[in-house]
Amino acid sequence: MPEKELCITHEKPLAFFPHFERKGEGEDQTHYCPGCGHGIVHKLLAETIDELGIQDRTILISPVGCSVFAYYYFDTGNVQAAHGRAPAVATAVKRAHPNSIVISYQGDGDLAAIGAAEILHCANRNENVTVLFVNNTIYGMTGGQMAPTSLPGQKTTTSPGGRDPGRDGYPMRVSELLATLESPAFIERASLGNVKTILQAKKAIRRAIECQMEGKGFSMVELLSPCPTIWKLDPVAAQKRVHDEMERYFEPGIKCDRRASRPEPREAAPPPPLADFSRLLNLPDDNGRTAPAHAHDAERLDWRIRIAGFGGQGVLLLGQLLAEAAMDDGLEVSWLPSYGPEMRSGTSNCHVRISSHPIDSPLVTRANALLALNEPSLRKFLDTVEPGGLVLYNGDHLPDDCRRDNVSVYALPFAEIANQLGSAKVGNMVMLGAFLALSHFLPDERMEAALARLVSSERWVEIDKKALAVGRERVPAEEFRHA
Amino acid sequence: MDVKGRVEIDRELCKGCGLCVEACVPKVLHLSARLNASGYTPAEYTGTSCSGCGLCFYACPEPGTLRVWKLMATVAA
Amino acid sequence: MARQLLKGNEAVVKGALLAGCRAFYGYPITPATEILEAAAWYFPRCGGEFLQAESEVAAIHMVYGAAASGQRAMTASSGPGISLMSEALSYLAGAELPCVIVDLMRAGPGLGNISPEQSDYWQVTRNGGHGSYRSLVLAPASVQEMADLTRLAFDLADRYRNPVFVLADGTIGQMMEPVEFREPAREPVMPEWAVGGTAATRKNLVSSIFLKPDDLELHIAKLEAKYALAEREVRFERYRTDDADVVLVGYGIVARILKHAVDELRAEGIATGLLRPITLVPFPSAELRRMAATVREFVVVEMSTGQMVDDVRLAVDGAAKVSFYGRGGGNLPGAEEVKAMVEGRVRKEGLVHA
Structure with a gap:
């Protein structure tokens, strides 16, 4: 025969600290006012954590607002966030520790005003976190300013005549708003309007956290909550206001529940071993790349090259190939493009330096070679070529009003020559071939290796090689020497 | 009559909001006439007819103020 | 290891991953967007987290969350974005969270233009955020240094539990030079103070709140002492x-x-x-x-x-x-x-x- 005896059925949940030492003074009481909804939500959350056995796994993100000190009370991992940013912080915490249970606790000013963007996108990414949204239609901690959820006509310190929807807009129904998104898994609004709805609120919180535990994604419970002090109502009247006024505007209930249609979460792949990082990061292997110490040192080699033309003429690639091949040949190189809207509006140029010595400035303000693929580029940069320098120009001859006596000019219709090869696009390569023949400092195989690395299509590599060869043939075989 | 339940109230932690009084179905809780050290009039249970339902516990915003006992079947020793 | 011709923007990302960084949160802005794009490519394949946030504000608070979780975390942006991030920089320093922010300066004020400038020196070295704190700031001058100083930035960030800037400009980000990654890849290590959703880390709290004036004054003095100690890191x-x-x-x-x-x-x-x-x-x-x-x-x-x-x-x-x-x-x-x-x-x- 079973005996009956009095047993403890309800007491302070274990997810609370036994003593609130982080609070200091009065360390067994919360800092909340008599009748405050936060204390109730805290208790519901703490009980749920106990029931689900997730205290060790739980990381609470505390907001800014009256619940800023949630970490005084919860014996869980805690991260304090800036005003409105808890969903962003929660996002990264959860992604860092997928096995943790991340709970973002936020008020209406925090979540619906300053943090509107963060909550919207956290929900829309269906981040697997749980948000407890305490809506009490007021800024409590700062002393009673109008919130995005303040009811029409509600007097606050910043709406002394009452919230005027014509001026201030209507209160935001955040749960409904977020539920219109296709992503979030579970959103419910519950009320602390009386003890019956408080029990429903607890179930809602449990559903939300279970949603996270099952890996279904974003869950939020909006809790209509009393703020007796700021509302200037006694706690019982404040609770009645929640029931009578708030519930009328903010209808409790499940706003979206897509848990059933969400696929089971996939197990994350283990991170790759560090030994794979060379390959994963496309780092060069040591085989065959590095040139032997080169004989370039015998003479001081110092190419300062400006390459310019229209976008689409392959200006930047021409420069990169030069730099890549020269680096492989043991030389020091730098490549500096023009970038930004200039790049998008049609003209393009880059600075290439190739030197047997460490390169100081990557800028080519005084060039000793100009590769001009069109006339505007020639006009723009011809004067920057120093006396004795080399100019390659994509055209039969320099325009009459654009001449230099003290530089060596090779004007050839490079693009037309390329066209005869089958593609005007490789005019840059014909010009590069000519430059290599004149400058004579790079072995052919270096350029071919660079081509193979930078040009992904084999077909184009072949066309480019042909174009290089043709370019080489079109200029005198003797080496160009700077004056 | 058998005692079905009991509620224990830490009068120094109670802030006297009265929400437990409101929530109590058998109406056995009331606010004390005496102030506690914080200056609140804490809730009191002086009767014997608590049902042990626990509703007061959920209405109460303070984590450690209430502890509820209920008569339950236990396995005989 | 052989040299590789790399853009500064890509060298940052490779350097960061080799340094054990596994969290990148960012938002596009010229001329730092290529860092974001390179991170989108390289972080996931190396087992790291990458997310394009809804704003620079969100991005840096995600960095805050990742750092609080014990990850080596970073973002990259340019002046207008750094202005938005200033809020979190203060919180990061206040909560003593290590992280790396790469700032490729562009010309201002306002929208200015996307060409290079160095006019955010004050913004970065004088913080931008509120309160008594400093950020450490490294200034690379080559693509090799973009890689090397990013790695150093993570080491300093951990050593001093503080945000560290890599402050460059659009030119260095866009430029290509040979780079050699000399240091081996580093395994991520979770510091003991971070939150982790485990029994061992349950006690951990990451916060910048010190409600009592005496407590906050002590905290600020502790930060100051740290910055004084960091003087030994000077490089030129x-x-x-x-x-x-x-x-x-x-x-x-x-x-x-x-x-x-x-x-x-x-x-x-x-x-x-x-x-x-x-x-x-x-x-x-x-x-x-x-x-x-x-x-x-x-x-x-x-x-x-x-x-x-x-x-x-x-x-x-x-x-x-x-x-x-x-x-x-x-x-x-x-x-x-x-x-x-x-x-x-x-x-x-x-x-x-x-």
């Missing part, structure tokens, strides 16, 4: 300064141009040298003071209307002349114009020792 490069009458001072891409100018000025018989701060916070003040005993004039060159020059003046404290030459709007000073400017000053001021 000297080039031909031993017998220099004129010392050019510049950081980042400007220093590269100045180095060229130094050689040209030397060829003209003007004893010129270069001091390049590699760390902007801590600033090489002691070195400048030491040099001031023999240097006639420090000529500070920046792509701004004069910001770092304040720190040079504070360091030199009247012991030598300090002058300034700046370009702005996205223009880089050419070596030739710097040379002409210095020659002009030498003629006017008679700076060279007889």
